[in-house]
Amino acid sequence: MAVLSGSRRVRMTPFTQGVEAAGVKGYTVYNHMLLPTFFEDVVSDYHHLKNYVQVWDVACERQVSIKGPDALRLMRQMSPRDMSKMAADQCYYVPISDHNGGMLNDPIAIKLADDHYWLSIADGDLMQFALGLALGQGLDVEIGEPDVSPLAVQGPLADNLMARVFGDVVREIKFFRYKRLAFQGTEFVVARSGWSKQGGFEIYVDGSEHGMPLWNALFEAGKDLNVRAGCPNLIERIEGGLLSYGSDMTRDTTPIEAGLGKYCNSPDDYIGKSVIEAQKQNGPSKQLRPISISGAGDLPSPGMGWTVMSGSKQVGLIASATWSPDFETNVAIGMIDRDYWDAGTTLTVDTGAGTRSATVLDKFWI
Amino acid sequence: MAVLSGSRRVRMTPFTQGVEAAGVKGYTVYNHMLLPTFFEDVVSDYHHLKNYVQVWDVACERQVSIKGPDALRLMRQMSPRDMSKMAADQCYYVPISDHNGGMLNDPIAIKLADDHYWLSIADGDLMQFALGLALGQGLDVEIGEPDVSPLAVQGPLADNLMARVFGDVVREIKFFRYKRLAFQGTEFVVARSGWSKQGGFEIYVDGSEHGMPLWNALFEAGKDLNVRAGCPNLIERIEGGLLSYGSDMTRDTTPIEAGLGKYCNSPDDYIGKSVIEAQKQNGPSKQLRPISISGAGDLPSPGMGWTVMSGSKQVGLIASATWSPDFETNVAIGMIDRDYWDAGTTLTVDTGAGTRSATVLDKFWI
Numbered sequence: 001m002a003v004l005s006g007s008r009r010v011r012m013t014p015f016t017q018g019v020e021a022a023g024v025k026g027y028t029v030y031n032h033m034l035l036p037t038f039f040e041d042v043v044s045d046y047h048h049l050k051n052y053v054q055v056w057d058v059a060c061e062r063q064v065s066i067k068g069p070d071a072l073r074l075m076r077q078m079s080p081r082d083m084s085k086m087a088a089d090q091c092y093y094v095p096i097s098d099h100n101g102g103m104l105n106d107p108i109a110i111k112l113a114d115d116h117y118w119l120s121i122a123d124g125d126l127m128q129f130a131l132g133l134a135l136g137q138g139l140d141v142e143i144g145e146p147d148v149s150p151l152a153v154q155g156p157l158a159d160n161l162m163a164r165v166f167g168d169v170v171r172e173i174k175f176f177r178y179k180r181l182a183f184q185g186t187e188f189v190v191a192r193s194g195w196s197k198q199g200g201f202e203i204y205v206d207g208s209e210h211g212m213p214l215w216n217a218l219f220e221a222g223k224d225l226n227v228r229a230g231c232p233n234l235i236e237r238i239e240g241g242l243l244s245y246g247s248d249m250t251r252d253t254t255p256i257e258a259g260l261g262k263y264c265n266s267p268d269d270y271i272g273k274s275v276i277e278a279q280k281q282n283g284p285s286k287q288l289r290p291i292s293i294s295g296a297g298d299l300p301s302p303g304m305g306w307t308v309m310s311g312s313k314q315v316g317l318i319a320s321a322t323w324s325p326d327f328e329t330n331v332a333i334g335m336i337d338r339d340y341w342d343a344g345t346t347l348t349v350d351t352g353a354g355t356r357s358a359t360v361l362d363k364f365w366i
Numbered sequence: 367m368a369v370l371s372g373s374r375r376v377r378m379t380p381f382t383q384g385v386e387a388a389g390v391k392g393y394t395v396y397n398h399m400l401l402p403t404f405f406e407d408v409v410s411d412y413h414h415l416k417n418y419v420q421v422w423d424v425a426c427e428r429q430v431s432i433k434g435p436d437a438l439r440l441m442r443q444m445s446p447r448d449m450s451k452m453a454a455d456q457c458y459y460v461p462i463s464d465h466n467g468g469m470l471n472d473p474i475a476i477k478l479a480d481d482h483y484w485l486s487i488a489d490g491d492l493m494q495f496a497l498g499l500a501l502g503q504g505l506d507v508e509i510g511e512p513d514v515s516p517l518a519v520q521g522p523l524a525d526n527l528m529a530r531v532f533g534d535v536v537r538e539i540k541f542f543r544y545k546r547l548a549f550q551g552t553e554f555v556v557a558r559s560g561w562s563k564q565g566g567f568e569i570y571v572d573g574s575e576h577g578m579p580l581w582n583a584l585f586e587a588g589k590d591l592n593v594r595a596g597c598p599n600l601i602e603r604i605e606g607g608l609l610s611y612g613s614d615m616t617r618d619t620t621p622i623e624a625g626l627g628k629y630c631n632s633p634d635d636y637i638g639k640s641v642i643e644a645q646k647q648n649g650p651s652k653q654l655r656p657i658s659i660s661g662a663g664d665l666p667s668p669g670m671g672w673t674v675m676s677g678s679k680q681v682g683l684i685a686s687a688t689w690s691p692d693f694e695t696n697v698a699i700g701m702i703d704r705d706y707w708d709a710g711t712t713l714t715v716d717t718g719a720g721t722r723s724a725t726v727l728d729k730f731w732i
Contacts, residue, residue, distance in 0.1 A: 028370065
């Protein structure tokens with residue numbers, strides 16, 4: 001693969017200095033910002049993540065700040081989740097759609113105050129959608145991207161490492177809740193969340209100048225825990241069924257098709273509701289499924305996606321697939337047509353380098 | 367620099383197969399899509415571009431299609447240019463801003479019909495802004511990203527090459543105008559435009575399946591013209607003062623600060639007008655300028671930008687800079703404070719690898 005050329009447009013993060021010193025070997029670009037993809041190699045990173053603790057530069061999870069008297073009104077328009085029940089210290093996963101139910105992003109909403117929310121976004125300029133909606137209606141709300149850069153601490157030893165830096169109070173943070181905790185005199189939102197199934201936290205580092213001091217403090221505190229620099233891991237995230245907006249779903253996908261119906265419960269007249277509610281009632285015509293693909297660890301990358309066939313008929317698309325050392329199969333996420341999505345259905349996948357048999361499963365691996 | 371990891375989210379283009387076969391060595395990511403950055407090396411690519419003809423995969427210039435009875439109404443809200451004078455075959459450079467004048471993108475608008483426009487965008491999801499504005503106001507307009515991928519033909523021999531594939535009629539296309547021309551029975555918008563100062567065309571390839579046939583036809587037809595695969599060239603675009611949204615200007619920049627005042631002449635009440643008109647009247651407090659930096663070709667990349675100093679005072683920022691073999695200086699684009707932007711002003715630049723002297727110029731090099 002070719003090298004990635006740098007520019008101001010493809011932004012470095014407050015942690016890039018640490019990431020480079022740790023020997024990052026691969027990047028992707030996410031929200032116009034560098035996101036590491038592997039350090040030692042994807043398999044070694046994976047085993048380490050499942051056994052120890054990693055510090056992840058996920059500054060690319062940019063925050064869309066929505067603040068002002070009409071903040072909740074705008075959130076209610078965009079969110080398919082019932083915003084009235086959101087607690088003051090809560091984080092909500094909110095798939096956001098257009099008027100046809102087509103997904104525009106799947107951020108984590110963080111309630112900072114009754115009139116102030118952050119949307120911690122997947123790859124895509126959701127800020128522009130929020131801004132357009134607000135300007136189009138003349139809402140009294142400020143929308144911007146603050147200098148806030150999440151740093152994730154993930155892995156089974158995450159609680160131990162975090163307690164050494166932020167105190168034992170971190171152990172009390174519940175899943176998708178946050179506390180405001182101080183590091184060197186500055187308070188940050190610290191949530192129990194993160195894009196792995198190994199447990200851990202996301203620290204919303206407010207002010208780039210705090211980036212490297214916090215990075216260094218975590219590595220200093222975690223020497224005997226075998227802490228390493230890491231990043232979202234392709235294998236682990238497919239095993240756990242963590243969806244990637246832009247890969248597993250796009251604007252051509254509704255939240256129901258993405259299997260996110262449980263997050264669509266708002267009584268408000270949110271954007272896309274009529275389509276989403278109808279699909280909830282009648283069932284979608286296709287939906288994401290865990291797929292096991294035959295063979296050993298010799299699959300190429302799915303690139304723009306592999307077609308899934310039943311006989312000579314295309315019945316789906318797989319955008320995420322890789323070999324799982326722990327489950328000893330090729331783990332995959334595929335969008336499968338309704339008549340073929342039952343667990344146990346056997347299909348074939350055209351990988352571009354040969355055809356493989358594939359089986360629809362009833363649940364992800366972990 | 368680390369390698370770029372692939373995924374469906376970082377999209378391949380209809381021309382990626384040709385780009386890879388041509389030996390691309392560097393990529394960036396632009397609108398969630400691969401954009402080549404160099405083939406042989408940036409300097410060799412530069413000399414070739416100025417002497418022959420290149421075919422560029424600029425599929426990442428995605429089209430935001432705005433179609434319907436309210437299309438012009440929405441365009442008038444977004445565009446600082448007077449849309450009433452736009453001819454049926456015309457392309458307009460339109461810097462688009464928020465309500466504070468902060469730039470959101472600087473696309474080329476293409477008028478396809480009275481009720482249908484494309485915005486050929488710089489890096490950023492302007493589709494989301496247009497969609498938000500339309501939904502917020504209940505406009506009768508469809509907004510989407512069609513399967514249209516620009517292919518640029520750039521360089522002094524571009525007319526000759528294009529004439530061989532599309533006929534001599536291409537020679538009649540005026541600057542920033544287009545004709546609909548057929549390739550193998552399918553008509554494409556072919557405009558005299560492109561992100562170089564060497565002359566040439568952009569072909570808006572409508573339908574991915576036409577990508578490689580057209581790519582191959584251009585290379586077949588241009589063998590004796592020394593045609594090569596190329597891409598926007600860092601050196602040539604700085605020499606020519608072609609601005610890069612995200613690098614040279616951001617949402618913190620107004621069109622006036624970017625030196626784009628001549629494109630802000632709309633009599634309509636477009637978004638950001640009050641700020642932009644006031645700056646036009648009073649002059650901005652900072653503005654982009656061509657800057658010559660001392661030394662030989664030993665500068666690092668400006669990364670997130672170099673501070674520009676006058677004595678001990680910061681008076682600007684340089685985000686784009688590189689060595690120019692033809693002009694034998696380091697060419698740069700910098701945002702410079704009003705009191706220091708006069709041509710001839712001598713400043714210093716902190717490159718992170720030493721301080722250099724710099725001079726503000728009155729015009730770009732070409």
